[in-house]
Amino acid sequence: MARRGGAGDGHRASATLSRVSPGSLYTCRTHTHNICMVSDFFYPNMGGVESHIYQLSQCLIERGHKVIIVTHAYGNRKGIRYLTNGLKVYYLPLKVMYNQSTATTLFHSLPLLRYIFVRERVTIIHSHSSFSAMAHDALFHAKTMGLQTVFTDHSLFGFADVSSVLTNKLLTVSLCDTNHIICVSYTSKENTVLRAALNPEIVSVIPNAVDPTDFTPDPFRRHDSITIVVVSRLVYRKGIDLLSGIIPELCQKYPDLNFIIGGEGPKRIVLEEVRERYQLHDRVRLLGALEHKDVRNVLVQGHIFLNTSLTEAFCMAIVEAASCGLQVVSTRVGGIPEVLPENLIILCEPSVKSLCEGLERAIFQLKSGTLPAPENIHNIVKTFYTWRNVAERTEKVYDRVSVEAVLPMDKRLDRLISHCGPVTGYIFALLAVFNFLFLIFLRWMTPDSIIDVAVDATGPRSAWTNNCSHSKRGSENNEISETR
């Protein structure tokens, strides 16, 4: 049962990764880690963070590490599930507050998380996304329990408004005693270092990756007339307002130009109004929400990919599009200039005029036939970002972190007070003390020694491969006994 659900969730990843037989690589490694990924965002929710956690975990399992994932319950998906290659996912029954992020009290999740950390013999906690309250909670508890901590930041944040001032303060508190931080681009690193007042030496840059085998070009499916593809959520931050200005401007100039727009969101109404106003129903197609597996089929229909984002830490979409052999036109914001080399991307300022100029340049190149063939673009791009490379580099971070000392309680309090400002520092130092006392109480209630040790599905003593090879029933029994 669990396996079926798992295969459904990780549809695109499992297809490619199952080719690798688990455990084929780890024999040569001497040092393996027990890693626990924590984030509010995981399948069945879809997005960049979700697929990042999944793919990274799969590659780490492939390298012989034990990996488990902890997230909150999604609807009736609660308890323990196994995904491809025995990746164990805990769906914890915590209340969701806003945007799939759980409510936090800093304390209520300690009993559950401690139980998991102990029974899984976790050594490294790897939290993802600064929007996830659960990730910060886990960091807080892990430090109290004396575990190593790693945090990956997936997003950029400004400094100007009140909400960012508050969240940046909380991030400072959360990261001031975290062992290592990973960012997805150099711009994101600069941003995180400034936001959380960190030493840049403990921040590594490891980009995201895409699976190049999922995004292959198919020139025969391209339309005859020039087609511009946009795939993004239709929200303000993705610059959909700019798109609503570009469409009429270019459609009037080029009568043979078409737009395909995939994605859903509150700004869809703006695009529909534009389409209505200029009578472009046959030339602007709005596809609505796309499943991730359909993205490639949409991308290969076009010649040019347009990204109008106003802020972006890494932007997977343009890599996916380039991997499908499209010419990419994008705004020059955030980490986007770092992602693709200049000959594969046309960078524009975030204005209708500049983006139209960039698109016209791409159209001109397309008409004159100076654009490289899709297959060639794909062959260049596929070498850039791979999950195996990401896992390798993340592993180095784990290796480094595992030999570092976790701050003892007194030093941690000193760090909080000296690093986070007089008011916030003292408040969170007090909370850290409460958390510590709570932990002592929990240890007295249920000592670590009487908590069962979980059967390792992945890692050096992986039970998964044996179970798998015998029968599917075995894994089901395993899962039932686990959830009990």
Add this chain to the structure above:
Amino acid sequence: MCAQPVTNTKEVKWQKVLYERQPFPDNYVDRRFLEELRKNIHARKYQYWAVVFESSVVIQQLCSVCVFVVIWWYMDEGLLAPHWLFGTGLASSLIGYVLFDLIDGGEGRKKSGQTRWADLKSALVFITFTYGFSPVLKTLTESVSTDTIYAMSVFMLLGHLIFFDYGANAAIVSSTLSLNMAIFASVCLASRLPRSLHAFIMVTFAIQIFALWPMLQKKLKACTPRSYVGVTLLFAFSALGGLLSISAVGAILFALLLMSISCLCPFYLIRLQLFKENIHGPWDEAEIKEDLSRFLS
């Protein structure tokens, strides 16, 4: 990761790109780290006297409230005849009306398309209705204790000052709410006056000072800044004079308040600019500067 041999760092220059495997550890910090950081690019340089000039809007509004309360006190004490106030108010309104068109040579009127006939109509409708309903206004709050009325008026006038549109672009600004609060306060206070004629004239006066006077001020400030400063000073002194005739301590406190707002606050604003540290960089969310509504109109 640090242990990784960095052999050819000297020859190979670090690039801020992700697609190339570079011979640097992942946590490498280059000299170019944070080179695109900019500070205070949108910070404005303030001139002391310009800020003092701008603060006059606040002064004017404080004085309006002060004058209104003083006039109400005189009426309440029976020292000011309602006919006299009505006459003066009507005369000054007419002068203001003429001035309002004279200052910008009737351009504002052309733009809005408002005819004089329409002005006259709305004035007449307002006066008739207020006059007709003044007995109701008079008895409206009879069952409410006078202390409650005073407390309510104080809160409403404070609210008027807080929400008034001083020209700042903030979420809290709401000129409708501000005007409504002022009128509510005036109705409250008017209901404590001896007769319904008093109440009618008090509400009319409130409209003049809280609705019409700021409109004229705005135009004065935009077209003839010099005369605006003169008017503000005159208005402030008359408000102070009025207050002095009631309470010396109040007048002194009010004078101190006005002084601190017009002189001390601008000084602090400029001093605190030194501590401003606003960070900008490539991670900022881009702003759409164009007007995109033209595509939909």
